[in-house]
Amino acid sequence: MTIKSMRDALNEALHHEFERDPRVFLIGEDVGGFEKDGQPVEIGGVFGVSKGLYRKYGRKRVIDTPISEAAIIGAASGAALCGMRPIAEIMFADLTAVCFDQIVNQIAKFRYMFGGQCACPVVIRMTTGGGRNAGAQHSQTFYPIFTSFPGLKIAVPSNAYDAKGLLISAIRDEDPVLFFEPKVLYTEKCEVPDEAYAIPFGEAAMPREGEDVTLVAFGQSVNWAVQAADELRKTRGIRCDVIDPRTPSPLDEETILESVAATGRLVVIDESPPRCGLTADIAALVADKGFRDLKAPIKTVTAPHTPVPQARELERAYLPNPRRIIAAVEEVLA
Amino acid sequence: MDHDDLLGAYRRLRLLREFEERTRVEFQTGQIAGFTHLYAGMEAIAVGVCEHLTDEDRIISTHRGHGHCLAKGCDPAAMMLELWGSTDGLCRGKGGTMHIADFSRGMLGANAVVGAGAPIAVGAALASAMTGGTWVAVSFVGDGGTNIGSVYEAMNLAVVLQLPKIFVIEDNGWGEMTPIANATGNRDLAARAAAMGMPAVAVDGVDFFAVHAAAGEAIARARRGGGPSTLVASAPRFYGHHEGDPQLYRSREEIADLRRREDCLPRFIERVTTEGSLTAAELAAVDADIVRIMDDAVAKAKAGPRPVPGDVFDHVYARYR
Known part of the structure; x- marks a missing residue:
């Protein structure tokens, strides 16, 4: 047990789950890195949540994408329909407006409208909320609107301990989960166990x-x-x-x-x-x-x-x- | 294609046509609820592509999806049961005409949002690449759907990641009720796809053999790791955008003329009988069999078990609480 920031707690959760399940992968903008002169250059996410993953697992499981939110979510959900366990990162919750269809008409509906013949175990991570003076298009919460859609699960951690346990649950869940990370809390610290642990959904x-x-x-x-x-x-x-x-x-x-x-x-x-x-x-x-x-x-x-x-x-x-x-x-x- | 392949292709072309003709009748007599969009006229595209695919290959269809489902091997009776909303339908009556899926056949769903299948099929192709599979993913989209941004997002990502993905653009000249000239700046749809950085060809979608050859090349390239391709195939839409569309935008003569000149079935028959690869008797036997299959499908649909109100709660989540 050590004191960790929410950023580090989330990062640990990703490392635990990458290690545990080879089907887990991360896809999004600037989440991984690239090769320059034969040397890996790591980005590790705009907020640093995915640091170390690219160096350890490479581009095969840490996939940087173009700035194409609909393609990111589609690629994640299609892979999930074929047995993978994708984690998609949308940099700011506000930007889900760009791929709203892929989330609410597609991912949220697959199991239901196909009569239960498939699962879509995708996690969509995103930053949420104000407090960083980021203005009208980079500060909204968006979790209320998604909460209104049946077929989605919504997690909003308020501290580093919950963040780690909820993200691990989200990745292991058979249903699609939208995971909202309050961006002002990335640097907030509390005691977080080193080992993997899951916090069940639906328990306050x-x-x-x-x-x-x-x-x-x-x-x-x-x-x-x-x-x-x-x-x-x-x-x-x-x-x-x-x-x-x-x-x-x-x-x-x-x-x-x-x-x-x-x-x-x-x-x-x-x-x-x-x-x-x-x-x-x-x-x-x-x-x-x-x-x-x-x-x-x-x-x-x-x-x-x-x-x-x-x-x-x-x-x-x-x-x-x-x-x-x-x-x-x-x-x-x- | 050998004799059995040709007979199989004809069988599927005929099945697709009869399924739609029969669906139209049942829809018009009020048997089927909701909106339905018929694929009649475009069968050579779905069959020409899907003859190359196995159950392991994944496809995602459009709102006009019956043809793709049948071409991919979905059971016509189970599909008809779904149109009727029966619990014995492929999606237990939860999907209906615009959401028919059969995951056991690699059919990841018809999709009622135009263009939405392209990014999802990219994900299926990504799963193939990540797991070292040799299977491919195909998405279908109409010419109208090529004007939605997510299709180009999907194309670009497939090119960047060099995924085993085939984009099939079905050009019927209409985006719902608007002609392509009023909707699409560059009529050369293959050029638009090629501009994304992948091989793209345009073929006559009325000619099964042209579609089959071009699709075979694109699919083989994807299987051997050669990345994505686009196939544009043009073919007419014999009926309106949806059933009930009065088609005030085109004359009856125009439609009759399309049927006379651009019907993939007579085109196929003429070629195989001229070549002598299939006989008229063989084709007639298939026709009779398809009629029987469709009679059986409709009879099953009419007698199919109905959902009960409590079913509305099933299949929202694997586990919620």
């Missing part, structure tokens, strides 16, 4: 426990929720359950409903815009199945209904933060 984590208010958060919002919960506990003696579903699909409904049954108060936090998103989804779930447990109206903390702005001041204003979460908790306790 609860980084904080408390009986007063339930906080449900996704991705990097989990960290803000934890900071808010710690602050509330320290300064006000308010105790919060902080629930990180980890996989929006499949969703661990039980953990959320059980927590709300105990606390009677719910705040849902996500950095995506408010409409048709995970915050509205969780609020609707609790309104539908846990309404009688509620002692106060549900509050959500989200980004506004605007594109992600670039300037530091504006992005700071756009993203949720612990202060806004604390204010929401105060409202549901009022």
Whole structure:
């Protein structure tokens, strides 16, 4: 057990699975490297997540592609239909818009529309979310929209430990998984075992426990929720359950409903815009199945209904933060 | 091609034609739900290509997919059951006409999104290359589909990785209801593919033997590691874009003329009987057999077991929770 960044934890997961299963390969832009004057030049991914793979496994299993997202996803899914275990990398979740058909009409549907005669065990890794001042087209989350599609599984880790275990599960899964890596968390560190381990999908984590208010958060919002919960506990003696579903699909409904049954108060936090998103989804779930447990109206903390702005001041204003979460908790306790 | 090969090719050409003629009748009488797109007129392309393929070779078809399925060896009764939405259909009634697949035959699905099969078939070819296989992957696309970007993304990636992949472009001159002149800047579709960096040839898609020869060359090249190719084959679409298309964009005379001059079946028959490689009696025996096969397929489809509402939940995931 050592302290590792999310980048290194993800990298370890890739190395474990490449070693374990020769059918696993990685395909995407700048994921591998090339030969120059007979010497390997490694790229290892724009964010360094795939470092070392090209040197160890070569171009046969670490395939750099043209900037052609539809071809990347098609190549991965076609190989998966023929028995391989591809991991496709899309550099930014925003760019799935370029290959949306290949994901939602193709990969998500194969098993169903072909009557169960095939599997498409593909993992699509991508960076997600704001916080790097990357502007409107490189900062969106996109995991809410994909969560709405049956046939896909969605994972959004909030820390290095979960990232490694969830990615290993994703690669071993028989179903297609969209794996969202919050780009601001690549350098965030926590204790991560050296060996391979799998975290099952559909099981929420609860980084904080408390009986007063339930906080449900996704991705990097989990960290803000934890900071808010710690602050509330320290300064006000308010105790919060902080629930990180980890996989929006499949969703661990039980953990959320059980927590709300105990606390009677719910705040849902996500950095995506408010409409048709995970915050509205969780609020609707609790309104539908846990309404009688509620002692106060549900509050959500989200980004506004605007594109992600670039300037530091504006992005700071756009993203949720612990202060806004604390204010929401105060409202549901009022 | 020897005698048995020729007879087999004729059998499949006739099967493809009769399947579509029969589907049309059943569709028009309300037996089949949904949208259906008929392949009649273009049979020599699917058969000319797929005669070179084994079950290990993979193909991906289009929304106009019945012909490719049959040419690849899908069972006509199981296909008809699928059109009817029966649980005994190839996709248990979950797919229907635009999503017929039979993985045991290397048929990775008809695909209702124009051009979408090309990148997926590149992935199948990648799997062959990665596992040291000698099998190839073929995607079919229409001339209309050559105007969608993902087809060129797929072509470029196949060239960059030198994959065993054949792009078959079926040029029927229509993109749904829009003529190719109004949709395609460069009418030379082979030149467009060649510009991506691979061998590309254009043949008369009404001539089975021309398609068969050109496809054989491209497939053999792919099998021996020579990389991807494109084959453009032009042939008419005898019916509308979909069944129910009133075809206000072309006259009945034009269609009758196409049937008279550009029908791959009489063309095939004339050649094999003139050469003396097949007799009229042999061909007639095949015709009778195909009628019987189609009668049987439709009878099975009509009597096929129906899904129950609970079936809607099956096959979404291997395992969700």
